[in-house]
Amino acid sequence: MFNDEYFMSQALLEATKAFERGEVPVGAVVTCKNKIIARAHNLTETLIDVTAHAEMQAITAAAHALGGKYLSDCTLYVTVEPCAMCGAALGWAHIGKIVYGTKDEKRGYSCFSPSVLHPKTEVVSGVKAKECADLMIRFFKAKR
């Protein structure tokens, strides 16, 4: 049960909360030993803050849950490929593993520099990619 698909479905639940608030629908969870220690969704409009991406909040919350700023034993599940800001933050956090859903062809960290991540971070992509992408497409269609 506690596999990548399960945790991505939890990140998707977070993304749906963002969608319902009129926020770009990105959601994230952080796990440690198969337990979710942080959940977050994009809140840039609500908080009037470009730094309030799901991943940034999840990093802060996970560090508080663990009582330490390094997340080497943690996995971040996020519905969309992290941007350069979030990628570099995950680099500073030495995150153990990143699992993302759909690629961000324009703003994903890999468009800028994959080396913002820590060299030991494992990256898996494409988990529930279609569901993650569909939510984004639906959001931007409704905006137009």
Next chain:
Amino acid sequence: MFNDEYFMSQALLEATKAFERGEVPVGAVVTCKNKIIARAHNLTETLIDVTAHAEMQAITAAAHALGGKYLSDCTLYVTVEPCAMCGAALGWAHIGKIVYGTKDEKRGYSCFSPSVLHPKTEVVSGVKAKECADLMIRFFKAKR
């Protein structure tokens, strides 16, 4: 009086506060029409949070002060070249101008990708560079 050197000396005051707390001594201020609207210094150890760089806090505080998330009419003064996380955050914020003191040869955003910034952002470097660098050198010497 209200020139780049003046505002950098204010950022240096913030960096000194970080130094005194045992934090990597980086300080920042954000100005809008020659008025300081946000001040911050690195708090990663105090807050147990890798995202608590001076620039990130300054972006959040400036957006709150203005009531809007875009900082196109603002200048960020920061003692050390922003990292990729902060550079990309400044990109999302559409910051008008960045003035930094000393270059970060290992972790500066320009080592990764200068294009994380918004294309319209003006960048000035080297303002009070020696004072900004000296504070960092003194900090890391004391740590050894």
